[in-house]
Amino acid sequence: MSSSTSAYRVQEILGRGGFRTVALCKKRPTNHLVVLKMSKGEKSIAASENEATYLSRMRAKGSQDSNIVRYMDSFMVDDVHCLEFERLDISLSQDIEHHRLTVKEIPGQGSWFSEAVGVVHADLKPANVMLVDHVLQPLRVKLIDFGLAHVMVTKVSLCPPQISRNAAGSPYSHAVDTWGLGCIAAEMWRGTSLFQGLSAAHMFYEETPPEFKAAEECDVSSFMDLVTEMLSMNPRERITPSDILHHPFLELSHLDSSRHSSS
Missing domain, CATH: 3.30.200.20 (Phosphorylase Kinase; domain 1)
Incomplete structure (x- = not known):
């Protein structure tokens, strides 16, 4: 053609x-x-x-x-x-099967950029996050598929994106993409999609890989705090994509404070 x-x-x-x-x-x-x-x-x-x-x-x-x-x-x-x-490489959903990336590589930068220019992706999921090159650039990811993108509005919906994007006339805000990022982060942690458990503790700790059980308690606590902020049911209280990048879990500041407290 x-x-x-x-x-x-x-x-x-x-x-x-x-x-x-x-x-x-x-x-x-x-x-x-x-x-x-x-x-x-x-x-x-x-x-x-x-x-x-x-x-x-x-x-x-x-x-x-x-x-x-x-x-x-x-x-x-x-x-x-x-x-x-x-041309990109493999999707994050494919990569999760091999546990190559850690949750600290969630694509906050791409979501922050779309927030800054007033665009809501509205379909963030592992299949729409691509590794640039899993061999030469294993930690670099890019967002794809803006087929459900919308202009950002100031009034926010009171539903997760899976509900609001199917409701006629529902407004879109950065909170929709934050929810998607939270689901991605949780799936990377668990190795399976999130909403299969009955409680937050069940979702994060059932079938948790041994390497995560051995992680420092403060790191787990900081990650749980970040995901909780990303998955707040009230979009007005949900952390913004740009603030995600400055959360202690990604800046590792919580590890510094734990070292000082233990010394």
């Missing part, structure tokens, strides 16, 4: 569902490998065009230098709308 400036040859189908196909392609004349997200059908094309709008808005604000997937182009080929992205 071809755009007005380049030709693309499909190398591998990375995913397919509904009216969308994601493919790894070789781009001519550069021969660079890129990813095309192709949408067909009225609703899917409208969603793809909406995603292009938000990606363009963030790119104009400097998203190329943040933890957000590099968006390169959008174009129509016959009745198919295409979005072109940089």
Whole structure:
């Protein structure tokens, strides 16, 4: 297939569902490998065009230098709308199976950037967080799939994103993405999705890997505090994405204080 400036040859189908196909392609004349997200059908094309709008808005604000997937182009080929992205590696959901990353590598930077430019991702989950290169850059991640993105509003919903994003007219704020980040952090800790337990203690400590049981008590306490703030049922009380980056758990300040108290 071809755009007005380049030709693309499909190398591998990375995913397919509904009216969308994601493919790894070789781009001519550069021969660079890129990813095309192709949408067909009225609703899917409208969603793809909406995603292009938000990606363009963030790119104009400097998203190329943040933890957000590099968006390169959008174009129509016959009745198919295409979005072109940089090639990334594996998703966080795939990585969790091998426990390569720790919870301190949650993608707060990308969420902070989208908050700063007034965009709510609205679908943060491990499958939408990609490792750039799990071998050469194992700690670097990027957010993908802004298909459900919305403009941020000041009035916030009183529901988690899984509920509010399906309710007609529900407002969106950064609290939606904070909730998603909290779920991601908890899943990285547990190795399984969060809402399967009956209580907070059950969710975090049942089937906890041995290496976490041996972790310093203050580190566990600080992590629990962060996730509790991220998963507050009242969005007005939920920690903001930018404040997440300055929480003691990520700045490791709680470990300094524990050393002083024990000496």
